[in-house]
Amino acid sequence: MADNNSIIIKGLTKNYGKLTAINNLSLNVKRGEIFGLLGPNGAGKTTLISVLATLLKPSKGKILVDSYDVEKEAKKVRESIGITFQETILDLELDAEKNLDFHGMLYKIPKELRKRKIKEMLDLVGLSEHHKKIVDKFSGGMKRRLEIARGLLHNPKILFLDEPTLGLDPQTRRHIWDYILKLKKKEKITILLTTHYMEEADYLCDRVAIIDKGKIITLGEPKKLKSQLQGDIIKIKLKKFGKRLIEDFKKSNFIEEVKISQNNINLLVKNAESKIVKVVDILKNNETEINEISIHKPTLEDVFLNFTGREMRDDT
Amino acid sequence: MIHKEIYTIWLREVKKALVDKWQLIISIGWPLFLIFALGIGIDSFVDVSKLGVSYTELLGPGIIAIFAMAGSMSIGNNLIEDNKGFIKELLVAPISRSSIFIGKVLGEMTINLGTTLIAIIIFLYFVQLLSVTSILLSLLFMILIAFGFYGFGIVLSSLFKKTKSYQIITDLLVAVMIFLSGAFFPTENLPFALKIFVFVNPLTYGVDGLRTILVGFGEFGLFIDALVLIAFAIVMLISGSYLFKKSLEK
Numbered sequence: 001m002a003d004n005n006s007i008i009i010k011g012l013t014k015n016y017g018k019l020t021a022i023n024n025l026s027l028n029v030k031r032g033e034i035f036g037l038l039g040p041n042g043a044g045k046t047t048l049i050s051v052l053a054t055l056l057k058p059s060k061g062k063i064l065v066d067s068y069d070v071e072k073e074a075k076k077v078r079e080s081i082g083i084t085f086q087e088t089i090l091d092l093e094l095d096a097e098k099n100l101d102f103h104g105m106l107y108k109i110p111k112e113l114r115k116r117k118i119k120e121m122l123d124l125v126g127l128s129e130h131h132k133k134i135v136d137k138f139s140g141g142m143k144r145r146l147e148i149a150r151g152l153l154h155n156p157k158i159l160f161l162d163e164p165t166l167g168l169d170p171q172t173r174r175h176i177w178d179y180i181l182k183l184k185k186k187e188k189i190t191i192l193l194t195t196h197y198m199e200e201a202d203y204l205c206d207r208v209a210i211i212d213k214g215k216i217i218t219l220g221e222p223k224k225l226k227s228q229l230q231g232d233i234i235k236i237k238l239k240k241f242g243k244r245l246i247e248d249f250k251k252s253n254f255i256e257e258v259k260i261s262q263n264n265i266n267l268l269v270k271n272a273e274s275k276i277v278k279v280v281d282i283l284k285n286n287e288t289e290i291n292e293i294s295i296h297k298p299t300l301e302d303v304f305l306n307f308t309g310r311e312m313r314d315d316t
Numbered sequence: 317m318i319h320k321e322i323y324t325i326w327l328r329e330v331k332k333a334l335v336d337k338w339q340l341i342i343s344i345g346w347p348l349f350l351i352f353a354l355g356i357g358i359d360s361f362v363d364v365s366k367l368g369v370s371y372t373e374l375l376g377p378g379i380i381a382i383f384a385m386a387g388s389m390s391i392g393n394n395l396i397e398d399n400k401g402f403i404k405e406l407l408v409a410p411i412s413r414s415s416i417f418i419g420k421v422l423g424e425m426t427i428n429l430g431t432t433l434i435a436i437i438i439f440l441y442f443v444q445l446l447s448v449t450s451i452l453l454s455l456l457f458m459i460l461i462a463f464g465f466y467g468f469g470i471v472l473s474s475l476f477k478k479t480k481s482y483q484i485i486t487d488l489l490v491a492v493m494i495f496l497s498g499a500f501f502p503t504e505n506l507p508f509a510l511k512i513f514v515f516v517n518p519l520t521y522g523v524d525g526l527r528t529i530l531v532g533f534g535e536f537g538l539f540i541d542a543l544v545l546i547a548f549a550i551v552m553l554i555s556g557s558y559l560f561k562k563s564l565e566k
């Protein structure tokens with residue numbers, strides 16, 4: 001196909017019995033981009049990746065991966081993709097090299113080429129020194145890097161990363177991010193990743209689709225999504241507050257939007273630094289006790305909150 | 317190309333198993349320990365020579381058949397379990413579903429039958445009945461046993477896995493099959509009610525077949541034994557592979 005889309009999803013619905021995991025979702029992923037699916041647990045991200053990777057059959061809709069139909073040309077799709085799963089799926093009792101070698105055999109890579117590719121991939125993810133080490137002795141981050149190396153071994157055109165940094169500590173997470181960015185530069189492949197970490201999507205992705213309850217809520221470059229929220233966020237944590245306070249906030253002319261979740265109030269304000277005094281005044285007039293008040297630039301978290309009225313953490 | 321896929325999956329199973337040396341040693345040693353500890357113990361105070369064999373000789377093939385059965389059943393069992401784990405890596409690879417199934421069966425079977433065969437050779441050596449014919453024939457019979465109970469394991473786990481009583485059901489079934497198979501005693505003089513169980517128990521024919529081959533003592537004859545085991549294997553493998561494929565389609 002002459003177009004420059006790597007993945008085309010038209011009207012995908014996936015039902016598990018009565019439960020609808022994905023609801024009439026359409027989406028295009030461009031060649032060579034890092035595309036992020038961002039959403040809380042249970043939003044349908046993993047289901048979506050499983051359908052794209054031919055592990056699950058769609059209930060409805062047409063899906064092309066690397067211009068092959070996932071239902072009719074599943075084998076062609078499988079040849080074009082690489083994947084890392086949410087959970088660690090490695091042969092822990094074997095060494096790193098054997099893990100990759102077995103994968104290469106599955107994809108019928110000839111022996112000589114296999115050897116070369118294994119070396120190259122271990123190099124890419126910084127595991128060359130550990131090629132003979134039993135995988136069971138690897139740290140969480142090393143295992144994940146090995147899985148990424150494995151996913152890349154057969155030169156896939158598209159790489160799926162399902163929650164690539166789930167359960168890793170912040171420092172290791174950073175490392176993985178850098179490897180992913182390096183990969184994009186070097187290998188020129190399309191990467192589709194799911195995450196429920198906002199910073200991850202923000203840091204890595206060219207475009208992000210925020211999904212919730214099996215639907216895309218909004219889609220775009222992280223920068224643009226954030227700038228949709230015009231202004232800064234004033235975050236206020238209160239012990240308790242009444243309806244009148246919210247009314248007052250809504251009445252004031254300098255506050256663009258008021259969002260409430262539990263005991264937190266988020267105000268969307270332009271030039272927050274100069275308006276914070278006014279906000280405190282309103283709080284004082286209402287005799288509310290302030291636990292915390294802060295200004296910050298909008299993050300994807302705020303975008304999510306803005307579109308769904310919930311915080312992502314609520315669902316986890 | 318399909319043979320290459322099967323070979324790859326077979327190789328992975330074998331390589332993984334060979335890493336764990338202790339597991340291998342134990343699976344060879346455990347049946348031998350049972351045979352000789354129990355066999356020599358009972359031979360020391362009961363005389364069964366009117367049967368023409370010692371109790372150790374009677375028991376050996378029985379224990380070996382039991383291990384071939386139990387091993388195969390747990391393989392079938394694990395296959396369904398594995399669905400959530402490594403099998404995903406296989407399922408996203410551009411290989412056929414049948415290769416995965418066949419490769420896994422053959423791989424685990426190689427290890428299971430390999431260790432049992434070594435146990436057989438050691439047993440035969442100690443009872444001084446070692447011969448190439450009996451080794452080859454017994455391998456053939458163990459393959460029949462393995463295929464049948466492999467399928468049986470898959471059938472059981474796909475039928476009952478979701479129920480809480482799964483473990484109890486399989487434990488009970490395995491116990492009934494072990495004790496009413498003639499593995500520990502000839503079944504000739506059993507009361508009729510128990511004999512019914514013995515007759516419908518496929519393991520009975522495995523025990524009887526192996527005993528005929530290894531120590532030359534049997535009740536039904538090799539032909540009947542083989543026939544029953546083949547029929548059992550065909551039925552179980554057909555229903556097993558059907559249920560396995562179904563478990564992959566979600």
